[in-house]
Amino acid sequence: MFKNFNLDKLKNGLSKTKKRLFDGIQEAISTKAVIDEDILDELEEILISSDIGVDTAMNVIKNTRAELYYESDRSKLNITQIIKNELESILLKDDKIASDKSSIIDKKPHVILVVGVNGAGKTTTIGKLAYNYKNAGLNVLIASADTFRAAANEQLEIWANRAGVKIIQKSTGADPSSVVFEALENAKLNNVDVVLIDTAGRLHTKSNLMKELEKIRNVITKVIPHAPNEVFLVVDGNSGQNALVQANEFSKSTKLTGLIVTKLDGTAKGGVIIQISAEQKIPIKYIGVGEGIDDLQDFDSKEFIEALFS
Amino acid sequence: MLEDLTLKFDKALKKVTGQGRLTEQNISDTMRELRRVLLDADVNYKVAKSFIDDVKIKALGEEVLASVSPGQMITKILYDELTRLMGGTRSELTFSASGPTIILMVGLQGSGKTTFSAKLAKYLKDKNRKVLLTAADVYRPAAKDQLKTLGTQIEIPVFSIDESKDAVLISQESVKFAVANGLNTIIVDTAGRLHVDDVLMDEIKRIKAAIKPTEILFVVDSMTGQDAVNSAKAFHDAVDFDGVVLTKLDGDSRGGSALSIKAVVDVPIKFSSLGEKLDSIEIFHPDRLASRILGKGDVISLVEKAQIQYDEREAEDLEKKLLSNNFNFEDFLKQIKMIKKMGSLKSLLGMIPGLGTNLKNVDVDDKQLIKVESIIQSMTKEERGNPKILNGSRRMRIAKGSGNSIQDINRLIKQFKEMGKMMKMFKNNKNLQRAMKKGKGK
Ligand SMILES: Nc1nc2c(ncn2[C@@H]2O[C@H](COP(=O)(O)OP(=O)(O)OP(=O)(O)O)[C@@H](O)[C@H]2O)c(=O)[nH]1
Ligand SMILES: [Mg+2]
Numbered sequence: 001m002f003k004n005f006n007l008d009k010l011k012n013g014l015s016k017t018k019k020r021l022f023d024g025i026q027e028a029i030s031t032k033a034v035i036d037e038d039i040l041d042e043l044e045e046i047l048i049s050s051d052i053g054v055d056t057a058m059n060v061i062k063n064t065r066a067e068l069y070y071e072s073d074r075s076k077l078n079i080t081q082i083i084k085n086e087l088e089s090i091l092l093k094d095d096k097i098a099s100d101k102s103s104i105i106d107k108k109p110h111v112i113l114v115v116g117v118n119g120a121g122k123t124t125t126i127g128k129l130a131y132n133y134k135n136a137g138l139n140v141l142i143a144s145a146d147t148f149r150a151a152a153n154e155q156l157e158i159w160a161n162r163a164g165v166k167i168i169q170k171s172t173g174a175d176p177s178s179v180v181f182e183a184l185e186n187a188k189l190n191n192v193d194v195v196l197i198d199t200a201g202r203l204h205t206k207s208n209l210m211k212e213l214e215k216i217r218n219v220i221t222k223v224i225p226h227a228p229n230e231v232f233l234v235v236d237g238n239s240g241q242n243a244l245v246q247a248n249e250f251s252k253s254t255k256l257t258g259l260i261v262t263k264l265d266g267t268a269k270g271g272v273i274i275q276i277s278a279e280q281k282i283p284i285k286y287i288g289v290g291e292g293i294d295d296l297q298d299f300d301s302k303e304f305i306e307a308l309f310s
Numbered sequence: 311m312l313e314d315l316t317l318k319f320d321k322a323l324k325k326v327t328g329q330g331r332l333t334e335q336n337i338s339d340t341m342r343e344l345r346r347v348l349l350d351a352d353v354n355y356k357v358a359k360s361f362i363d364d365v366k367i368k369a370l371g372e373e374v375l376a377s378v379s380p381g382q383m384i385t386k387i388l389y390d391e392l393t394r395l396m397g398g399t400r401s402e403l404t405f406s407a408s409g410p411t412i413i414l415m416v417g418l419q420g421s422g423k424t425t426f427s428a429k430l431a432k433y434l435k436d437k438n439r440k441v442l443l444t445a446a447d448v449y450r451p452a453a454k455d456q457l458k459t460l461g462t463q464i465e466i467p468v469f470s471i472d473e474s475k476d477a478v479l480i481s482q483e484s485v486k487f488a489v490a491n492g493l494n495t496i497i498v499d500t501a502g503r504l505h506v507d508d509v510l511m512d513e514i515k516r517i518k519a520a521i522k523p524t525e526i527l528f529v530v531d532s533m534t535g536q537d538a539v540n541s542a543k544a545f546h547d548a549v550d551f552d553g554v555v556l557t558k559l560d561g562d563s564r565g566g567s568a569l570s571i572k573a574v575v576d577v578p579i580k581f582s583s584l585g586e587k588l589d590s591i592e593i594f595h596p597d598r599l600a601s602r603i604l605g606k607g608d609v610i611s612l613v614e615k616a617q618i619q620y621d622e623r624e625a626e627d628l629e630k631k632l633l634s635n636n637f638n639f640e641d642f643l644k645q646i647k648m649i650k651k652m653g654s655l656k657s658l659l660g661m662i663p664g665l666g667t668n669l670k671n672v673d674v675d676d677k678q679l680i681k682v683e684s685i686i687q688s689m690t691k692e693e694r695g696n697p698k699i700l701n702g703s704r705r706m707r708i709a710k711g712s713g714n715s716i717q718d719i720n721r722l723i724k725q726f727k728e729m730g731k732m733m734k735m736f737k738n739n740k741n742l743q744r745a746m747k748k749g750k751g752k
Contacts, residue, residue: 049355051535054346118558118586119420119531148586150459154452172459203561236420240352240535242563263419266504268537291419291449 040065043083050269051240056278060086084305091284091301092277101136104194109141109187111195111220111227114260115213115250116234118201121262121288123152125234126198127159128288128296134163138193143183144169145176145216146200156198162293166192176200176212177219184223197228204249214253230257232285237263237270247276256280262288265295332372332380340381341366344388344604351566351603354539357573365391375616386613389604396568397596401578404552405495406524410488411439412496414481414521416514416549417529418541419502422557424453426529426583427499428460429591435466439495444484445470446477446517447501457499464588467493477501478516485521498523505544518549526551527580530567532559538567539574546575553580556594560584566603639694642726643686646679681714685722688712697726 040061047057064082068074071082104110112129114122126142133140142160144167146152153169160167168183180197187195199216202209220228231254235243250256259277261270264287273284284299329336341362348358365388374383405411413430415423424447431441443461445468447453454470461468469484481498488496500517503510518526528551530538545551556568559582568579579599584590601607624644686694688711693700700708700723709716 045355048349049536051352051537054349117533117561119422121420149456150463151452151455154455155450158451203558205560205562236531236533238418238531238534238537238541240533240563240567241350242352242533242561243535245562263504266418266506266537267540268535272535 043079047271050271052269052271053241053244053275056090056271056275060090087274088301088305090274090278091305092281101138104138107226107229109184109192109195109224109227110229111184111187111197111224112230112232113197113199113217113220113228113254114232114234115199115254115256116201117203117236117246120201120234120236121260122201122234123156123159123198124291125232125260125262125286125288125296126156126196127163128293129286130160130163130165130196131293132296133194133196134165139191140165140194140196141183141187141190141192142167143179143195143197145179145197147172147174147176147179148200152198152200159293177216180216180219181223184220184227188224195227204246210249210253213250217254230285231255232258232260233282234260234262235270235273235276237261237288238266238268239270239272241272243272244275244279247280247282251280251282256282258283258285260284260286260288261299265289329380330374332369332374332384334366334370336380337366337369337384340384344385347604347606348566348569351564352533352535352538352570353566353603354536354570354573357539357570361391361395361569361573362388375613375620377619378613378616382609382613385604385606385609389600389606389610392569392600392604393597395596396572396579396594396599401553401580401594403580404525410485410494410496411525412485412498412521412523414498414500414518414523414526414549415529415555416500416526416545416551417502418504418531419450421502421529421531422555422583423447423502423529424456424460424499425586425588426555426557426581426591427457427497428464428466429583429588430527430581431461431466431495431497432464432588433591434495434497435464440493441466441495441497442484442488442491442493443468444481444496444498446480446484446498448475448477448480449501453499453501460588467491477513478520481517481521496521505541505548511544511548515548525553527553527555528571528577529555529557530571532556532565532567533561533563534567536570539570542571543574546577551575551577553578555579555581555583556599557583560590564603564605565599568599569603637730639686639689639697639726640691642729643683643694646683646686681718682722684712685714685719697723 043064044057044061047060048054052060060083063086064079067082068079071078114126114129116122123146130140130142140163142156142163142165144153144156146156147170150172153172157167157169168179168186170179170182176199183195183197186192197216197220199213200209202213204210217228217231233247233250233256235246239246247256247259259273259282261273261284264270270287276282277284284301284304287297287299287304289295289297345358345362348361349355353361365384368391369384369387372383372387374380378386403411403413415427417423427443431443435441443457443466445454445457447457454472458468458470469480469487471480471483474480477500484498485496488494498517498521500514501510503514505511526549528542528545530542534541542554554568554571554577556565556579559565571577572579579594579596582592582594582599584592601610604610685708688708689700693704693708705716705719705723708714709719712719
């Protein structure tokens with residue numbers, strides 16, 4: 001929905017990261033006319049080094065190999081294209097634009113629950129989302145359901161101020177569900193379009209904390225039957241294979257609807273999201289490319305892969 | 311008895327089938343599997359490859375213990391190597407001999423620096439140090455408040471300058487403040503930063519230059535993937551950190567990035583951080599992380615058992631020899647090797663009651679063991695088997711060959727004879743024999 005994003009910034013953010021992948025592939029391919037095992041090994045290395053995972057990497061290579069068998073064109077251009085196509089076919093397409101402005105206003109409040117492990121970038125992402133929805137002309141409310149971490153309230157409040165939106169919070173130690181309840185009641189009363197709920201970071205192995213999330217979700221549905229409209233899992237772009245387990249477990253307790261990948265302004269490739277998207281059948285919605293309020297980008301699988309290679 | 315036969319049969323079968331020693335062929339499947347295990351655990355691609363190759367080269371030709379397969383054997387060897395590699399010798403914190411000890415925390419965003427700073431502060435306070443926490447993260451919203459809240463919880467003062475955005479100045483001032491207030495330990499929490507952010511990397515270098523930390527700790531999320539090598543290397547190039555802290559180990563990440571980091575920067579991993587509670591901090595245990603990365607706890611304990619069995623059988627053989635008075639230098643050498651595995655010799659002998667004063671003549675300094683080993687290794691096979699033939703010229707040759715004095719050689723031979731006497735005594739003393747049987751296999 002945030003079509004005001006410009007692609008250059010996305011490409012810029014990704015370029016440092018992707019340049020390596022691309023250079024590697026170019027290099028692997030350039031000197032040899034005929035694809036041989038060494039090249040495929042090198043390509044496999046490039047893929048695995050981007051956290052795509054051994055399985056996915058091997059599959060991509062296997063399929064590329066199969067494709068090449070019938071292709072007479074084994075130029076680097078063509079091989080790159082085959083890999084691109086492969087990766088793209090793995091990524092889940094998010095065709096339904098359920099979150100566009102008119103559908104939000106149709107059925108409001110549009111409630112977005114944001115979850116993830118500690119330090120993934122949830123709070124920052126909420127700030128960025130609030131800013132973007134606000135800019136899109138919507139009435140936004142933030143709920144501070146991280147009543148656990150020290151100064152979580154203060155942090156989120158600063159983001160709410162930066163974005164120029166209202167915030168509902170309670171003192172540290174309060175029941176997070178009660179914050180959510182209050183925020184949703186407030187939203188109904190005040191004609192709010194979008195409610196963004198920040199939650200405390202939690203490791204998916206803590207069953208009591210996962211139960212707490214389930215409870216939050218239930219409270220949301222109880223107050224507003226059509227909600228939550230979205231449950232976003234925020235994944236640190238530096239994550240390795242554990243992100244797969246995270247997605248699995250968070251899915252179980254909160255029924256995820258989308259992924260947000262942060263910190264892609266570094267050199268980490270975030271390849272694990274390709275697997276998550278494929279396995280969990282959830283689309284990637286946005287990527288974080290910095291700590292500024294406008295450093296959130298629409299995720300578009302085509303552009304994402306394009307940015308990997310250009 | 312039956313067990314003994316089975317083991318012998320097993321050994322014979324292994325020889326016939328070529329499973330008696332580790333070969334390229336009989337471990338290749340396992341090696342492929344182990345490589346995959348490492349990659350799934352987030353060990354960097356290149357690191358995994360060179361680690362596997364390295365272990366393989368070292369292990370080829372090694373004997374496979376009875377009752378385990380070559381695959382199981384190599385798994386255990388890899389596990390041992392993993393533990394060894396991640397275990398640092400200098401894993402404790404360094405404290406400044408004069409002036410305050412300054413610990414600087416660095417790392418990527420969201421790695422867990424602030425929480426860990428508070429944990430470390432409490433940990434050191436409990437060790438009677440007078441700690442000050444410094445809030446030098448001037449970027450993340452409310453970072454300062456977070457540290458202050460934590461400081462209040464653990465009753466440790468937090469230094470901050472609310473109106474300043476200058477992390478270098480804040481760090482410097484906090485050191486002055488600590489000195490003026492009789493605090494001897496300062497933990498400086500800094501903003502998370504990306505290693506490609508030149509401005510912020512320059513800032514951390516300037517902080518380092520300004521306060522000259524005693525110890526710089528790089529804090530890493532244990533869920534980090536392949537890119538850990540790049541960030542660790544860049545941070546190391548920039549500030550040359552002294553230790554690594556692995557956080558969020560209370561989750562189920564495999565933690566392979568720790569191996570990657572250790573491989574590229576060779577800095578000891580000093581602490582594990584295991585939760586949001588402020589006392590969930592531990593000294594790093596390399597063996598625990600090794601089994602976490604590798605999984606395969608069952609295989610490892612299986613091989614360990616086989617190793618104990620193997621040692622027990624060796625011990626039994628030796629015991630038989632001792633009692634039959636056929637004990638020679640070859641056996642002595644074997645025994646030294648076993649003792650080295652088991653611990654100090656004196657403590658072992660001390661376990662045998664009734665040996666009393668007879669022991670006094672037997673000098674069993676553990677450091678001597680190495681010397682003794684080298685002397686015996688310089689003996690010919692014949693000499694080892696039959697110590698009686700060790701005349702003057704032979705002794706001279708052994709002294710030269712092992713780089714010891716002739717007196718050393720003479721002393722050893724004398725000790726050996728003493729031991730022979732002791733064994734005779736031992737043979738005639740049923741009480742001692744019983745005591746030895748009990749002590750065995752522990
Ligand atoms: N470089 C970069 N840093 C980010 C990005 N998103 C978040 N961060 C930083 O990562 C750190 C953690 O972000 P938070 O938003 O506090 O993460 P969180 O998930 O809310 O953390 P907890 O609530 O403590 O679990 C902060 O220092 C953020 O500034 C991003 O896209 N790029
Ligand atoms: Mg947060």
